[in-house]
Amino acid sequence: MVKNLLFRFREHLKVTGRSPSTVNAYAMHTSGFFDVMEIRDVKKVTTPVIESWIAGLRDSKSAKGKPYSDATIQIKIRSIKRFFEFLERTNVIFINPTEFIKEPQNKIRIKPVLTFEEMKRILDQPNLSTITGIRDRTILEVFYTTGIRLNELCSLTIYDADLQGGVLRINKGKGARDRVVPLGKHAVKFLREYISKVRPRFAQKNRTCRSLFMGSLGKPVSKAVVAFMILKNRKAAKIKKQVTAHTFRHTFATVLVKNGADIRAVQKMLGHVDIRTTQVYIRSLGLDIKKEHRKTHPREKDKENIANPRIKGIMDHHER
Template sequence: MVIGMEELLKQFLEFLSVEKGLARNTIESYRRDLKSYLVFLRSQHIPDIKFTSKTTIISYLLLMQKSGKASSSISRACAAIKSFYHFLVRERYIQEDPTVNLDTPKLEKKLPRVLTVEEVERLLEQPDTSNPLGFRDKTMLEVLYATGIRVSELISLTVDDVNLDMGFLRCLGKGSKERIVPIGSFAVNYLRQYINDVRKKILKGKSTNILFVNHMGQALTRQGFWKIIKKYARKAGINKVITPHTLRHSFATHLIENGADLRAVQEMLGHADISTTQVYTHITRTRIKEVYDKTHPRA
């Protein structure tokens, strides 16, 4: 019996949700990656997943590389494709798994862009704290740089997730894993004033437990925050490419530059694997070399 590729994808996603119990964001990531793969198969006039091979998959991954996709995106797509084929074998839709012994193409790992301490200071100075939304923006930027949490975690925070007296916040990371992250004194001070006074002015009588709200009293979106941080980066005269993760990367790099323990940084960032955190040690080594080359008289 031939089942359409879209139907197979639907069954796989249901398997991830019902039997594996994966988080909604993780399942959505699988859906996007595999949708793109199916589009590629159709472009190659492959009508059924049974007619694919290891060569087919490698061709797709190399096409992603030529298209300028980040190595992390290609690795994630490879993992999704492998899981999909494992499922198809399990369901006996195909007999052989073409991803057996398939290695992700060796790709150059790009170092994340980070801001200097001086650039972070300029960025944090940009919001106009004399109006409620500007004060909210200032507080969000302070919290991001103070904690290194992801933007998705920031916009999901509730008022109950913040303990100002103890100086920490609770957030749910990837895979719905909860972690406790300390907050610096600057961020605590802004959070206290925001929660006790400013947030009420933005809500205008509306009720919600979401910590950071927009002018309609609703949770901010990731895209909405991205626009906010890009606006302040322009005002600060920062010409680097800014992403929602820029302050997270800067947080980790500045901690390690100042002697923080790598395991502690891993815990704060919520990385499952220490190798993910180690990228920031490469950044600091690169920056040290740049400083040496610029300042040593015989460099």
């Protein structure tokens, strides 16, 4: 029974767009749970059973002989929760034993965010008198204006950049999810220059290549090349912070949130399935949400308050 349900669970995860690594991890940890607890009937799993399993995780060790990390325990618990949520939705069970089981929360680590001045210094580093410099500046501008992931940038094709419409299509992003993200005017300007004058020269050695960003040998630019390029320009800009492609992504999201962008719009641009992932950016900023509410909500700005003579008179009457 469990084996058949695990197969259906895997198929469900695939259909909902989960990445292959997530599908495999959820299935593996769920199967491991049933093996450890020696249960072959999902209806015999109760909340106390799961709680005892979680307690055992904290005393267990990995194959390398080390205690499970908080992150490993979190993904194991999350796998079980998603499995039983699936069973409940498909009416295999009527009571979800994981309903009140909470996942351990990750400690919020403040990731590096570049200031406007730091970002500008990095953007200004590539030598625009060379074709490689123009390509590198274009890549940096695209990272900063879209917040896309490193592997998404390296997977772009020449058909994905709509310069007329000012958008970039991300095909099969993380979890095989497609989306469209806006392109800023600076990114459009450099992309137009790169596509019309630079890329054709790279493509002379490989005219069948459809990748948007190419190297001098006519091959698609690799993640390693882009990562090294960012490192080189970070050092040239004399910036002490660690800067990676993800730093551009985090800076992009942070700037939008800090300037009042709707969190769900940011979620769509980043390609997050779960809004909670996007909310990490708010928490990492340390924003006082109540303070922001008082500053931005129109009713909080309304000067009409209890000091209004008419309202005060009504209140005084009631007090008497």
